[in-house]
Amino acid sequence: xxxxxxxPAIVTEVVEVNSLIKRFRFVREDGGPMPGFSGGSHTVVxxxxxxxxxLNAYSLMSDPADRSGYEISxxxxxxxxxxxxxxxxxxKPGMRMQISQPVNLFGLDxxxxxxxxxxxxxxxxxxxxxxxxxxxxxxxxELHYAARDRELGAYMNELSARYGERVHRYYDTEGQAxxxxxxxxxxxxxTHLYVCxxxxxxxxxxxxxxKQGWPKGALHSEEFLAPPVGEAFQVDLALSGVTVxxxxxxxxxxxxxxxxxxxxxxxxxxxxxxxxxxVREAEGELLHYDHWLSDEQKxxxxxxxxxxxxxxxxxxxxxL
Amino acid sequence: xxxxxxxxxxxxxxxxxxxxxxxxxSPAAIKxxxxxxPEDDYMYSVNMEPHVSGRPGSVFEHAFDVDExxxxxxxxxxxxxxxxxxRCQSLPHMTLAGWDLLELIMESFAxxxxxxxxxxxxxxxxxxxxxxxxxxxxxxxxxxSTLPYGPMEYITRQAQxxxxxxDQREDNLWIEAGMVTSQADWSLDFDIGMxxxxxxxxxxxxxxxxxxxxxxxxLLQLQHGAPVxxxxxxxxxDPLLDTSPENYHxxxxxxxxxxxxxxxxxxxxxxxxxxxxxxxxxxxxAFPIRCYLISFEDLVSQPKWARxxxxxxxxxxxxxxxxxxxxxxxxxxxxxxSQFDDGAPTSPGWWADE
Ligand code: FES
Numbered sequence: 001x002x003x004x005x006x007x008p009a010i011v012t013e014v015v016e017v018n019s020l021i022k023r024f025r026f027v028r029e030d031g032g033p034m035p036g037f038s039g040g041s042h043t044v045v046x047x048x049x050x051x052x053x054x055l056n057a058y059s060l061m062s063d064p065a066d067r068s069g070y071e072i073s074x075x076x077x078x079x080x081x082x083x084x085x086x087x088x089x090x091x092k093p094g095m096r097m098q099i100s101q102p103v104n105l106f107g108l109d110x111x112x113x114x115x116x117x118x119x120x121x122x123x124x125x126x127x128x129x130x131x132x133x134x135x136x137x138x139x140x141x142e143l144h145y146a147a148r149d150r151e152l153g154a155y156m157n158e159l160s161a162r163y164g165e166r167v168h169r170y171y172d173t174e175g176q177a178x179x180x181x182x183x184x185x186x187x188x189x190x191t192h193l194y195v196c197x198x199x200x201x202x203x204x205x206x207x208x209x210x211k212q213g214w215p216k217g218a219l220h221s222e223e224f225l226a227p228p229v230g231e232a233f234q235v236d237l238a239l240s241g242v243t244v245x246x247x248x249x250x251x252x253x254x255x256x257x258x259x260x261x262x263x264x265x266x267x268x269x270x271x272x273x274x275x276x277x278x279v280r281e282a283e284g285e286l287l288h289y290d291h292w293l294s295d296e297q298k299x300x301x302x303x304x305x306x307x308x309x310x311x312x313x314x315x316x317x318x319x320l
Numbered sequence: 321x322x323x324x325x326x327x328x329x330x331x332x333x334x335x336x337x338x339x340x341x342x343x344x345x346s347p348a349a350i351k352x353x354x355x356x357x358p359e360d361d362y363m364y365s366v367n368m369e370p371h372v373s374g375r376p377g378s379v380f381e382h383a384f385d386v387d388e389x390x391x392x393x394x395x396x397x398x399x400x401x402x403x404x405x406x407r408c409q410s411l412p413h414m415t416l417a418g419w420d421l422l423e424l425i426m427e428s429f430a431x432x433x434x435x436x437x438x439x440x441x442x443x444x445x446x447x448x449x450x451x452x453x454x455x456x457x458x459x460x461x462x463x464x465s466t467l468p469y470g471p472m473e474y475i476t477r478q479a480q481x482x483x484x485x486x487d488q489r490e491d492n493l494w495i496e497a498g499m500v501t502s503q504a505d506w507s508l509d510f511d512i513g514m515x516x517x518x519x520x521x522x523x524x525x526x527x528x529x530x531x532x533x534x535x536x537x538x539l540l541q542l543q544h545g546a547p548v549x550x551x552x553x554x555x556x557x558d559p560l561l562d563t564s565p566e567n568y569h570x571x572x573x574x575x576x577x578x579x580x581x582x583x584x585x586x587x588x589x590x591x592x593x594x595x596x597x598x599x600x601x602x603x604x605x606a607f608p609i610r611c612y613l614i615s616f617e618d619l620v621s622q623p624k625w626a627r628x629x630x631x632x633x634x635x636x637x638x639x640x641x642x643x644x645x646x647x648x649x650x651x652x653x654x655x656x657x658s659q660f661d662d663g664a665p666t667s668p669g670w671w672a673d674e
Contacts, residue, residue, distance in 0.1 A: 004546035035544055036420070036600035064601060101545040107603040109489050110413035133601070136462070137416065217490050266541055274541050 004101040006046070007034070011095045012069065017154045021122065022088055023073045025062075026099055033067035039130030040106035040222070043070060044268060046098040047086045052250075053257065056083040057268050059125040059196075059222075060102060063132040070099070073154065075122040080226050081249045103266050106196065106222035108134070113190030115141040118178065118205050120197025121148070124155060126222060127196065131163060144178050146170040146197075180208050194220045225270045227251035228289055230310045236317040237261065238280050252306035256320065263306065263320060270308035277318045279304050284313010329436070332391040332452055338399075343559035345618055349388055353614050354379045355622075355670045356551040356591050360631040362640075368538065371547035371595045375671075379593060380549065382432040384425060384479060385610065391452050393480050393502070393561065400501040400562050401477075406509045407564075408473050410485070410497035417485045417497060418472030419462055420599035421606050425475050450478055472497055481593075481610035484508070488603055492516055493539060502561035502611050510565070542605060544598040552592040555646040555653075559588055559613045578649050583656045584617035587649070589629070616656060622672040626660035633657060 013025035028034060037060055047054040062071035074087040091097070106126055108115060115134060117127045124145055134141045143163070147153035149171055160167045170176040184193070193214060195205040202221045209219055232248050237256065246255040253275060256263050266274040270290030279286065279302055288298050290305035297303050304311075304318060335342040345353065374380035379387070401407055410418055426448060430439040438449040444461040455478065459466035467474045476483050476499035484498035493516045500508040511518075516536045542548065556563055557574040578586060593610040620626035633641075634654050641647040667673060 004543040036423075037544070038601050038603040041603075101543055102600070103543060104603045107488065110416060110487075110602070111411075266543070272541065273537070 006098040006100060009070075009097055009099050011091055011093055011097060014091060014093055017073065018151055020152060021073050021075050021154050023061075023071060024087065024091060025069050025071045026097070027069040029096060034070055035101060036067060037064050037070075037102035037129075038104050038107055039064055039133040040108060040126045041102035041104040041129070042126075042267070043072065043102055044100040044265075045072070045087070047083060047091075049082065049086050049090075052254075054081075054083045054086060054254070055265075055268055056087075056226075059106075059129070061125040061128040063136075064129055065132070065136055070102075073122065073125050077226065081229055081251075083226075103272075105267055105272055106194070106220060108139075108194075109192045109218075109220070110137075110139075111190075112192035112218075113140065114188055114192070115139060116183075116187060116191050116193050117141060117143045118193070118195040118197070118201075119143065119145045120201040121146075121152070122154070123195075123197030123201075123222075124159075125196075127194070128155060128159070130194075131159070131166075135163070142166050142168070144168045144170065144183065146172065146176075146178060146201075149173040180205065181212070184209055184212050184214070192218045192220065196222045199223055223269075223271070223291070225289060225291075225308050227253075227268070227308045228310070230287065231312060233311045233313075233316065235311065236315070237320045238317050239320055246310070251308065252304075252310065256306060261320065265307055268307045270305055273305075275305055275307045277304055277306055277320050278302065279316070279318055281315060281317040282311070282313065283315040284311060286311055286316075329452060331388055333388050335389070335392045337392070337396045337559055337561045341558050341560070343389070343392070343613065345614055346388060350614065350618050350621060351672060352378055353619070353672075354551065354591050354593055354612055355619075355625050355628075355672070356553045357628050357632050358668070358670045360628050360635075360666060362632045362636060368535075368548045368550045368596075371549040371597075379610075379612070383428040383547070383595075384432070384608070385593070386429065386433055386436070386480065390480055394453060394478060396561055397477060397499075397501045404566065407501045408476070408499045409508060409512055410470055410472050411512070414472070414485050414487065414497035414602075414604065415464065415470060417487070417599055417602035417604035417606070418470055418475075420602050420604065421483065421485065422471040422475040423461070424597060424599070424606065425479050429479075453478060473499060479608075481608050483609070484607045485599075486516075486605040486607060488540065488605065491540060493536065493605060500564075503564055503609075507565045539596065539605060542596055542598045544600050547595055547597040549593060549595045552594060554590050554592075554644045555649075556588045556590045556613065557586055557649075559615070561611060561613075575645075575648060578652060580652065580655065583649075583652055584620075585615055587616045587653065587656075588613045589616070589619055616653075620657070620660045623660065624666050624673045626657060627662070627664065628666050630654065630657035630661040 008029040009026040010029050011024055012027050015023040017023050042057045042059045044055050044057050058072035060070050061073055074084050076088045077084045108130055119127050127143060131141055156169050170178055193209055195202050202223050206219055206221060229249050233246050236243050240261050242259055244255045244259045246252050253263060264274050266272040270292055273292045282301055286301055286304055287310040289308040292305055293303055337343050379385045426439045429437040436451050440447040446461050447458045449456050482500045482502055484495050486493040487496045495511055495514055498508045517532055557578055560571050563571050591612045595608050597606045599606055641650050
């Protein structure tokens, strides 16, 4: 759970952007305006998948100034646990769904003299909203966007048409790559760097910038992890006095929710820290997949993030 | 803009917060005073709760409380600002947060007090009417050049309480804009640019308990649409809103003039209703700090509050009484309040007994 009320919404458009990506538009069921939001925000979409409740976070990509509706893009993940499959196969215009209030874990630093954005694949979506917002505010930005090929480079043409020279495009299959060291060296003082894309890309961008001496406060990244699949296990909730069975394709958080327990969360992707739980007992191995806990905490086996992390062993007791 | 028509609604009192101090609570305002002690013991805590609509008539019936002191308080703010313009500051990157705050307050006022405020929107062309203050302005949302002040200053000259705006970055909150004219002994000019822990550093005991680490973590995750609130309190001699460090030389000495004869009229309990809102476009956090003052004399008209305040003041650790600035007059307060405490049990919660 999270304190804020959900937004009852209706899907008004489903657009096939390319063979892997679909775009969805939501408007409020009561016809009212959506809350304003800041570029980089996400919303959590609730899916009722034949009795199983799935909640996935997706970046908002529509113009934050447009309060008539929200748009997200979903990349189909054929090997995943089914949230994106559900969005692709089952969600049709006219469907009613609950979405969360916007939450921003990837905000713009408005003190920046310039915003340098680096996107890989579907990681483009938060930038689409950020660029629209900066354009309205008169902020200075530049986008470098890499995709596998022309077919999968969603929104490339629209963005170039809208922002012209400020958009730089790279296609892997055509042997184009961002010349990162040169790009980073040429930036004016006061530039902030933002990266969103696959893990490898984020690490590459951040480590290159750090090597060049960029201040930590000027580096921003966002990576939502999809909760990984794994083996089934059991967890005892010490405070609620309940034992929960976590299925192989279910996250611990989802299993806890299915047992009727209101557990805190925001991102459901191991990034925000909201779901952090103390571990009371663990006979076995804690499988940490988040990037919230520090290495010391992981080593001490003192905490776990139920939204993405799992367990392998005979007994796990957490404080919930 | 003119204040000439200000007092047409007799609901609003014409009173002063300085000089002759004609500030006073009506009987209805006493009944709805936010008495901050739910129990006979007081311990510093962060004690936040959802800022949802509360009891009809109470100070948290609405997101922002507009009460009988509104017009006079806004006049007092204008007076303080005329003396010291640095009471209102906003770093350049906080302008968007200022617009967020303006929108939040205008929408709330117009929805909750339609008899006094109106907001009409046609895209970004907005029309704002504030009857109690005699304001009728048309402007373009997000275009500063169409307002007489920056957006935060414009709207907080029309809203009771102090306001600060916190930017969020690097897993911290930075106080980078504010309108502060009725503060309990802290200074915007001194604190601007500080991080969360820096500006809380002076509270004794609390740092040790790790409450600020937990509070910061909680606030970083504050969600849009789910504001929270908490209370704070202190003591002020005379109903002076502006007890700022800049002006300590003006208000500090009044503490030495308190006596058994005048304490009932002059000693005031000062309660801050602090709320926190996540702002949508800027992702900043707005922190309205609303101040309520009640004289001891008025407060003891509610027997439950009289008994409880006596017990709280008597049992408060010395560090806290010192920090809150009333250690010197504590014996006088206890003596005065003890007349109204027969030792009877008090009912739970803070509401006055019916
Ligand atoms: S919900 Fe964000 S880290 Fe688990």
